Amino acid sequence: xxxxPIILIAIVVVIVLFVIGIYNGLVQRRLRIDEAFAQxxxxxxxxHDLIPxxxxxxxxxxxxxxxxxxxxxxxxxxxVAAGAQGPAAQAAAxxxxxQTLRSLFAVVENYPDLKANQNVLxxxxxxxxxxxxxxxxxxxxxxxxxxxxxxxxxxxxxxxxGPFGFSRREFFDAEPEAANVPSVDLSLR
Amino acid sequence: xxxxxxYDQIAANRRNSVLLALAVVALLAALGFAIGYxxxxxxxxxxxxxxxxxxxGTLMAAGSYFAxxxxxxxxxxxxxxxxxSAPQLMNVVREMAIAANVPMPKAYVIDxxxxxxxxxxxxxxxxxxxxxxxxxxxLDREELQGVIGHELSHVRNFDIRFSxxxxxxxxxxxxxxxxxxxxxxxxxxxxxxxxxxxxxxGLQAIVLVLAFVLAIIAPIIARFVQLAVSRQREYLADAxxxxxxxxxxxxxxxxxxxxxxxxxxEVANRATxxxxxxxxxxxxxxxxxxxxxxxxxxxxxxxxIRQLTGEQPLQASEVxxxxxxx
Numbered sequence: 001x002x003x004x005p006i007i008l009i010a011i012v013v014v015i016v017l018f019v020i021g022i023y024n025g026l027v028q029r030r031l032r033i034d035e036a037f038a039q040x041x042x043x044x045x046x047x048h049d050l051i052p053x054x055x056x057x058x059x060x061x062x063x064x065x066x067x068x069x070x071x072x073x074x075x076x077x078x079x080v081a082a083g084a085q086g087p088a089a090q091a092a093a094x095x096x097x098x099q100t101l102r103s104l105f106a107v108v109e110n111y112p113d114l115k116a117n118q119n120v121l122x123x124x125x126x127x128x129x130x131x132x133x134x135x136x137x138x139x140x141x142x143x144x145x146x147x148x149x150x151x152x153x154x155x156x157x158x159x160x161x162g163p164f165g166f167s168r169r170e171f172f173d174a175e176p177e178a179a180n181v182p183s184v185d186l187s188l189r
Numbered sequence: 190x191x192x193x194x195x196y197d198q199i200a201a202n203r204r205n206s207v208l209l210a211l212a213v214v215a216l217l218a219a220l221g222f223a224i225g226y227x228x229x230x231x232x233x234x235x236x237x238x239x240x241x242x243x244x245x246g247t248l249m250a251a252g253s254y255f256a257x258x259x260x261x262x263x264x265x266x267x268x269x270x271x272x273x274s275a276p277q278l279m280n281v282v283r284e285m286a287i288a289a290n291v292p293m294p295k296a297y298v299i300d301x302x303x304x305x306x307x308x309x310x311x312x313x314x315x316x317x318x319x320x321x322x323x324x325x326x327x328l329d330r331e332e333l334q335g336v337i338g339h340e341l342s343h344v345r346n347f348d349i350r351f352s353x354x355x356x357x358x359x360x361x362x363x364x365x366x367x368x369x370x371x372x373x374x375x376x377x378x379x380x381x382x383x384x385x386x387x388x389x390x391g392l393q394a395i396v397l398v399l400a401f402v403l404a405i406i407a408p409i410i411a412r413f414v415q416l417a418v419s420r421q422r423e424y425l426a427d428a429x430x431x432x433x434x435x436x437x438x439x440x441x442x443x444x445x446x447x448x449x450x451x452x453x454x455e456v457a458n459r460a461t462x463x464x465x466x467x468x469x470x471x472x473x474x475x476x477x478x479x480x481x482x483x484x485x486x487x488x489x490x491x492x493x494i495r496q497l498t499g500e501q502p503l504q505a506s507e508v509x510x511x512x513x514x515x
Contacts, residue, residue, distance in 0.1 A: 126280075129283065
């Protein structure tokens with residue numbers, strides 16, 4: 001009996017299974033990125049919806065600082081428009097919006113009436129939590145992107161990623177967050 | 190890479206936890222065998238009691254695994270809250286759930302002025318977080334984030350499941366040891382020994398003595414192991430909380446505020462104390478680090494966080510100043 005063809009077939013089968021395994025792993029990682037990004041988008045949408053309410057609520061009180069409100073409104077419009085331009089551009093527009101919102105809240109501090117207004121307080125809390133959720137979701141998104149980008153660039157995945165069109169994904173922020181992760185020895189002592 | 194080290198450390202901690210759980214099971218089995226063999230003088234008897242001991246432990250573990258969280262919440266008088274009754278709490282819990290990448294847990298409030306919190310539930314899908322009204326009143330948003338981050342770290346790291354299982358095993362070892370000591374006290378062993386005097390009595394007597402010693406020291410050792418693990422888990426949850434919030438100061442201030450607070454949580458007891466954010470049944474002066482404590486001293490916890498950020502350690506006398514209460 002000739003063993004050579006059987007051995008060759010076995011090798012091919014093993015290689016095919018190996019490729020399928022890697023391919024599925026990469027697809028799963030890519031899906032995780034999309035899922036993480038969908039989570040960010042839900043919160044961005046919520047922030048965009050909350051801002052007009054806040055602007056309306058504070059408009060009457062802040063006659064002398066309309067510029068701050070105009071900035072917020074413009075930044076919001078820019079952020080909504082940037083939604084279709086990919087994660088990096090969107091992140092930049094959203095960061096700009098965050099900055100204008102911060103200056104708006106800083107101005108609100110000068111108006112005792114506003115600070116006591118229940119409606120404004122609620123909107124402020126809603127926007128704070130949405131902003132925090134965005135930043136935590138972004139950490140998660142960036143972690144999944146880092147995981148995926150590392151996976152497609154390392155051996156042996158890199159031989160599969162190229163031919164099957166797995167390309168690098170963009171981070172949702174200019175500055176990498178991972179640098180801030182604290183490191184500590186937690187082993188049982 | 191810093192990030193992967195952190196996950197490595199969580200993994201190492203989980204591994205150590207499994208080893209400790211196995212050690213407790215082995216202790217339970219050894220105790221069961223020694224009792225069984227010592228009393229009956231036969232290997233089959235030893236194995237029989239071992240099986241009963243392990244089965245008892247497993248049964249108790251299964252019971253608290255599936256119903257323990259509801260029991261703890263009921264015992265602590267925790268009331269469920271939602272978006273309308275506690276909007277900020279729900280917001281903070283949702284934020285930290287996103288950060289920890291776990292499903293949104295159920296939130297409860299305990300009507301008690303002492304500031305404290307705990308998490309329960311067998312896995313992240315069945316997790317609950319309970320906060321006292323005192324904690325909600327006394328902490329600001331950042332501090333609340335730190336505390337919720339700590340509790341959700343317990344959820345994410347499967348600390349609750351682990352301490353639940355270890356607690357059950359420690360309990361069943363104590364139960365078995367008690368049972369044995371009482372049984373021999375009432376003369377059960379004495380009669381057997383008389384009957385078996387003419388064969389293999391020597392070894393049986395040795396094993397019986399061993400069983401006595403084990404019955405006395407095993408519950409103590411098991412309890413020490415449990416407490417050591419509990420304290421280690423608190424440090425880990427603090428570090429994880431800082432990792433999630435990226436803000437060590439909120440947690441530090443929360444710890445300092447709670448440490449300075451003189452009130453004692455009335456709904457907590459010895460059975461539930463290990464669950465809480467800080468030890469609920471001791472006054473500040475007594476919350477020191479020792480072998481019999483479920484939580485490390487608060488000043489040590491603050492200083493472990495400071496190690497993460499590379500800041501100067503704090504003296505015990507400075508804790509009150511950090512809280513801003515004095």
